[in-house]
Amino acid sequence: MNPTGTARTAWTFWKPALRQLWLPALVFGVLLVSTAGSTSFYFPPLTEVLDVLWTELLHGGLVGDLWFSLRNIVLGLALATVVGVGAGLVIGEVRTLRLATGPLLDFARATPTVGFVPVIILTLGIGSGPKIFLIFLGSVWPILLNTVSGVQAIGPAVHETARGYRIPWALRMRRVVLPGALPQILAGIRVALSIAVVLMVVSEIYGSPIGLGNFILQSGSSFHVAETWAGTILIGVLGYVLSVLLLLVEHALLGWYHQRAPRARRAVRPPTPPTQLTSTERATSNGVVV
Amino acid sequence: MASSPTGSSPMKGSLMGGSSTGRVRLLQLGALAAVLALWALIAAVGMVSSTALPGPASVAAAFGDLVGSGTFWQAVGDTLRGAVTGLVVAVAVGIPVGLVTGVYAAAEESSRLLTEILRSFPVIALLPVFLLVLGSTPGMKATVVFIACVFPVLLQAQYGARSVTPAVHETVRSYRVPRLLRFRRVILPGAVPSIMTGLRLAATTSVLVAIGVEVLTTLPGIGHMIMESQQAGVSARAYAYILTAGAIGYAITMLAQLAEQRLLRWRPPTHPGGE
Amino acid sequence: MTRGSSLHVEGVGMSFGRGAQEHRVLGGLSLRVDPGEVVCIVGPSGAGKTTLLRCLAGLTPPTQGAVRYGELPLTAPHADIAVISQDYRGSLLPWMRVWDNVAFPLQGRGVKKAVRRQRALECLEAVGLGDVGEKYPWQLSGGMQQRVAIARGLAYDAPVLLMDEPFGSVDAQSRFDLEDLTLELRRRLGITVVVVTHDIDEAVYLGDRVVVLGGRPTAVLETLTIPLGADRDQVTTRADPRFTELRTRVLSRIRGERAPTDAAPDSRPEARPEVTRK
Numbered sequence: 001m002n003p004t005g006t007a008r009t010a011w012t013f014w015k016p017a018l019r020q021l022w023l024p025a026l027v028f029g030v031l032l033v034s035t036a037g038s039t040s041f042y043f044p045p046l047t048e049v050l051d052v053l054w055t056e057l058l059h060g061g062l063v064g065d066l067w068f069s070l071r072n073i074v075l076g077l078a079l080a081t082v083v084g085v086g087a088g089l090v091i092g093e094v095r096t097l098r099l100a101t102g103p104l105l106d107f108a109r110a111t112p113t114v115g116f117v118p119v120i121i122l123t124l125g126i127g128s129g130p131k132i133f134l135i136f137l138g139s140v141w142p143i144l145l146n147t148v149s150g151v152q153a154i155g156p157a158v159h160e161t162a163r164g165y166r167i168p169w170a171l172r173m174r175r176v177v178l179p180g181a182l183p184q185i186l187a188g189i190r191v192a193l194s195i196a197v198v199l200m201v202v203s204e205i206y207g208s209p210i211g212l213g214n215f216i217l218q219s220g221s222s223f224h225v226a227e228t229w230a231g232t233i234l235i236g237v238l239g240y241v242l243s244v245l246l247l248l249v250e251h252a253l254l255g256w257y258h259q260r261a262p263r264a265r266r267a268v269r270p271p272t273p274p275t276q277l278t279s280t281e282r283a284t285s286n287g288v289v290v
Numbered sequence: 291m292a293s294s295p296t297g298s299s300p301m302k303g304s305l306m307g308g309s310s311t312g313r314v315r316l317l318q319l320g321a322l323a324a325v326l327a328l329w330a331l332i333a334a335v336g337m338v339s340s341t342a343l344p345g346p347a348s349v350a351a352a353f354g355d356l357v358g359s360g361t362f363w364q365a366v367g368d369t370l371r372g373a374v375t376g377l378v379v380a381v382a383v384g385i386p387v388g389l390v391t392g393v394y395a396a397a398e399e400s401s402r403l404l405t406e407i408l409r410s411f412p413v414i415a416l417l418p419v420f421l422l423v424l425g426s427t428p429g430m431k432a433t434v435v436f437i438a439c440v441f442p443v444l445l446q447a448q449y450g451a452r453s454v455t456p457a458v459h460e461t462v463r464s465y466r467v468p469r470l471l472r473f474r475r476v477i478l479p480g481a482v483p484s485i486m487t488g489l490r491l492a493a494t495t496s497v498l499v500a501i502g503v504e505v506l507t508t509l510p511g512i513g514h515m516i517m518e519s520q521q522a523g524v525s526a527r528a529y530a531y532i533l534t535a536g537a538i539g540y541a542i543t544m545l546a547q548l549a550e551q552r553l554l555r556w557r558p559p560t561h562p563g564g565e
Numbered sequence: 566m567t568r569g570s571s572l573h574v575e576g577v578g579m580s581f582g583r584g585a586q587e588h589r590v591l592g593g594l595s596l597r598v599d600p601g602e603v604v605c606i607v608g609p610s611g612a613g614k615t616t617l618l619r620c621l622a623g624l625t626p627p628t629q630g631a632v633r634y635g636e637l638p639l640t641a642p643h644a645d646i647a648v649i650s651q652d653y654r655g656s657l658l659p660w661m662r663v664w665d666n667v668a669f670p671l672q673g674r675g676v677k678k679a680v681r682r683q684r685a686l687e688c689l690e691a692v693g694l695g696d697v698g699e700k701y702p703w704q705l706s707g708g709m710q711q712r713v714a715i716a717r718g719l720a721y722d723a724p725v726l727l728m729d730e731p732f733g734s735v736d737a738q739s740r741f742d743l744e745d746l747t748l749e750l751r752r753r754l755g756i757t758v759v760v761v762t763h764d765i766d767e768a769v770y771l772g773d774r775v776v777v778l779g780g781r782p783t784a785v786l787e788t789l790t791i792p793l794g795a796d797r798d799q800v801t802t803r804a805d806p807r808f809t810e811l812r813t814r815v816l817s818r819i820r821g822e823r824a825p826t827d828a829a830p831d832s833r834p835e836a837r838p839e840v841t842r843k
Binding site: 016020107123240 | 314317319320321322325339341342351396399400402403404406407410411412413414415418419421422423449458494497498501502505506512513516517520521525528529531532533535537538539540542543
């Protein structure tokens with residue numbers, strides 16, 4: 001951040017912004033132009049797709065669909081966060097528990113929650129509840145595992161200090177362990193988000209009366225091509241907006257983490273040798289989708 | 291306590307079972323037993339309907355039947371084939387592109403926003419569109435897998451390429467090493483640890499996405515079998531398939547970790563792969 | 566005005582590992598620290614000085630012998646003892662502001678926020694950092710961070726401060742300031758300070774007594790009294806001929822007993838200088 005002079009600040013902001021925006025803008029422009037006069041059935045003009053999207057949002061029931069799906073995913077993720085962080089903190093702190101449940105948790109993480117969709121939906125019905133449950137089921141593992149990993153990564157010096165000053169257990173969890181594990185926890189939530197979006201779509205497949213996933217499925221099977229593209233774009237936007245929101249939350253909560261020099265960062269997170277749970281995403285959110 | 295005469299580490303199990311790895315294994319088996327017992331209890335008590343959650347015994351029985359049948363192995367093969375195809379192409383594309391964008395900052399900046407948007411896009415949501423355009427074919431499954439897997443590989447390769455320090459870059463430049471050779475013998479080896487992490491992530495993703503596609507379409511494979519079994523009301527069989535999928539994913543993760551550890555054993559720990 | 570009780574180290578030994586792996590780090594040490602004293606523990610690296618300090622702090626119980634604080638056997642951290650570790654970067658919590666860090670042990674005692682904040686600011690004042698309370702640890706230099714750690718020990722109101730190579734990762738100038746700060750705090754507050762250090766000059770400058778560790782397993786080679794008075798000054802004290810004599814004595818004592826990685830203790834007569842015992 002350049003504090004000297006607003007004019008220079010504006011330029012230092014816009015220069016990198018332009019460098020990052022030129023290619024996406026170009027791609028968008030190319031898409032716009034190349035599909036402009038398209039008569040292909042499967043690739044309607046981008047303008048038409050956007051037009052349909054707008055209409056559906058304003059007049060069709062798309063807002064209702066959007067709201068339904070959004071509500072489910074937020075509730076599912078919130079539940080997964082509470083359970084995942086809570087259980088993760090406990091498992092991370094108690095060494096025996098961590099060692100004992102390691103392979104089980106890895107296995108649970110590796111199981112595709114998508115597989116549970118037919119089972120849950122066909123037995124528990126098409127309401128909100130089962131969907132939220134499915135989203136929860138899929139999202140809880142990365143959060144839990146990353147919480148455990150985050151707790152483990154807290155340097156021994158921190159624990160020793162807390163012990164030396166005889167900090168009581170509850171206070172220690174609240175003000176030492178939880179903040180210390182927070183970077184990893186948030187990375188886990190980021191991964192969980194992408195899983196949650198997928199499950200949100202998939203859970204609406206079996207004749208849910210409303211919902212974004214249902215919308216694109218119905219449009220697809222009734223060959224309303226423009227609507228299908230429109231709905232797909234909307235889902236993408238939803239996912240992107242949610243991840244940006246998460247990024248904002250991260251910046252608000254982790255100001256102390258990001259501002260330090262990388263070397264200082266590693267003082268809190270020393271390189272730990274491979275443990276039982278190395279299959280967890282160690283602060284990576286690099287595109288694990290399902 | 292039995293310790294070997296050469297005085298080397300008594301870490302591998304001893305006769306008394308007092309070594310720590312032996313104890314850990316025991317704990318893990320205990321945890322597994324506890325979970326199985328809880329499962330059996332919930333199923334027996336009838337808290338949930340038996341179609342929603344069949345007991346472990348019936349699932350085990352169903353699994354036993356499956357392993358003998360040809361359809362099971364065919365389904366596994368279908369899933370794996372789609373997963374592997376997509377994965378291979380993703381790796382072939384992702385590593386070079388990742389390395390290039392990692393080395394040339396301008397390329398990375400230009401592509402950053404696009405990659406960010408595309409990466410957070412739920413690939414499964416593309417399915418209806420893909421169904422329209424490509425139809426319900428194995429090619430479509432492989433394409434979806436490709437799209438899902440290319441990003442972890444790409445981003446990890448990028449991260450790995452960026453981990454090559456400016457000092458190395460300058461040395462290489464001052465010795466006027468040709469570009470291709472530079473990539474092959476400096477950038478690529480430096481990025482290998484991160485790339486291995488990316489491969490691990492992508493491998494697990496490939497199977498998950500393949501199954502996801504099968505659940506949503508009529509394409510053959512484990513996902514399709516799960517749906518079929520459930521619709522026929524034989525949920526024990528569906529669960530058996532789900533556990534199979536989990537086992538495959540778990541096996542892949544373990545193998546990938548093993549490969550990582552062995553291949554990178556001789557490397558000094560530079561960065562924890564994938565921050 | 567001194568506070569607190571004496572620390573007694575009675576035949577303390579420390580071994581790690583079992584059976585064929587057993588490694589004896591400390592072998593039957595005994596020493597005593599009286600209230601209001603500054604005792605410096607020196608020795609070659611690897612001698613187990615930090616291990617000894619951890620026993621004194623109640624963080625690691627010794628495998629042989631015992632540590633007593635007054636009459637009480639010390640098996641867990643005690644409310645009267647504060648530890649200032651070597652790695653200040655690791656021990657200051659980065660997500661809390663400086664005042665919060667200093668006040669944190671008090672929160673552990675259930676002290677109300679306003680009260681502990683006030684106390685924290687007072688302690689920061691006492692170490693010369695009255696105006697950094699609102700900052701985050703990463704915004705401070707190494708020397709300042711170490712002062713914050715000291716302030717935290719003060720806020721804990723502990724009559725005994727244990728310091729583990731506290732000024733090791735700090736630049737030389739700051740080190741002098743911090744040494745003087747330690748002496749000043751002892752003068753003003755009457756606290757007891759045990760400093761583990763590998764820096765012989767520092768040990769002689771700070772200490773009322775210097776305990777020299779060495780040998781294999783590590784034992785107390787010697788304890789020297791430093792008769793340089795309570796009012797010390799970086800310039801004059803270090804120029805004092807007695808200072809040089811004392812540090813030479815300590816150095817040769819350490820050198821005479823070679824580093825633990827070498828062979829058996831040196832028994833050659835020329836390696837054992839004349840020393841005055843306590």
